[in-house]
Amino acid sequence: MINFAHRGASNYYPENTMVSLKEGIKTGANGLEIDVHKTKDNKLVVIHDEDIQRTFKGKGLVKDMTLEELRRFKCRNKNFENNIECRIPTLEEVLDLVKETNVILNIELKTDKIHYEGIERDVIELVNRHGLKKQIVLSSFNHESIRICREIDGEFETGLLYSKPIENVVQYAKEFGTNAIHPDLRLVSEELIEEANKNNIKVNIYTVNSPIYMRKLIAADVNGIFTDYPDLLNEIINEK
Numbered sequence: 001m002i003n004f005a006h007r008g009a010s011n012y013y014p015e016n017t018m019v020s021l022k023e024g025i026k027t028g029a030n031g032l033e034i035d036v037h038k039t040k041d042n043k044l045v046v047i048h049d050e051d052i053q054r055t056f057k058g059k060g061l062v063k064d065m066t067l068e069e070l071r072r073f074k075c076r077n078k079n080f081e082n083n084i085e086c087r088i089p090t091l092e093e094v095l096d097l098v099k100e101t102n103v104i105l106n107i108e109l110k111t112d113k114i115h116y117e118g119i120e121r122d123v124i125e126l127v128n129r130h131g132l133k134k135q136i137v138l139s140s141f142n143h144e145s146i147r148i149c150r151e152i153d154g155e156f157e158t159g160l161l162y163s164k165p166i167e168n169v170v171q172y173a174k175e176f177g178t179n180a181i182h183p184d185l186r187l188v189s190e191e192l193i194e195e196a197n198k199n200n201i202k203v204n205i206y207t208v209n210s211p212i213y214m215r216k217l218i219a220a221d222v223n224g225i226f227t228d229y230p231d232l233l234n235e236i237i238n239e240k
């Protein structure tokens with residue numbers, strides 16, 4: 001089972017930073033999850049929101065700033081504001097980190113609110129330049145982005161994120177031609193997991209921070225869990 005440290009070990013460290021990703025790996029996660037946007041000068045960067053203000057001491061949209069401008073902002077978390085590894089990372093930095101490990105990296109393309117022209121091709125080209133295809137899962141709430149990714153390179157693992165029910169989702173995923181579905185925990189049942197497993201559709205579920213649900217999902221044989229507490233999930237996996 002894949003223990004995806006969601007935005008890194010984000011319960012403990014500033015989300016989507018090199019510190020939280022490295023700590024995710026240290027806690028024993030065998031997966032990482034990150035969110036990707038594109039800057040004004042077409043660089044791929046790792047941050048959850050379109051607007052930097054919630055996580056950094058600054059204001060504005062990623063798409064309106066250059067990488068150099070974005071790098072100047074300190075993270076909002078007071079305990080880490082002077083830590084240079086808590087500035088906004090590039091996707092390339094994260095790929096360099098992942099390359100040294102066996103972890104699976106889920107790259108979420110954040111294209112549901114703003115569509116960054118060509119982001120799918122940019123991500124795929126960068127991953128392929130690093131020779132990391134086999135360690136990557138591409139996902140998005142914007143299924144059109146996943147369709148584009150599959151057209152560019154059908155060898156990538158892809159996951160369809162969803163936060164509202166999709167009728168007959170396993171059938172939908174099969175017809176779409178994806179490898180995985182990434183549902184919100186609230187939309188998951190044992191029956192869904194069983195049906196997906198029978199149809200070779202992997203189920204990776206977000207965001208699971210409760211030990212009760214972690215145990216239930218492991219027992220139901222899910223493929224992966226996204227959690228802000230990768231240490232806790234690791235403990236639970238190792239209980240058996």
Ligand code: G3P
Nearest residue numbers: 033035108139182206226
């Ligand atoms: O990829 C799973 C999860 O990260 C999706 O939701 O809002 O945390 O990006 P969000």
Ligand code: CA
Nearest residue numbers: 033034035108
């Ligand atoms: Ca995400």
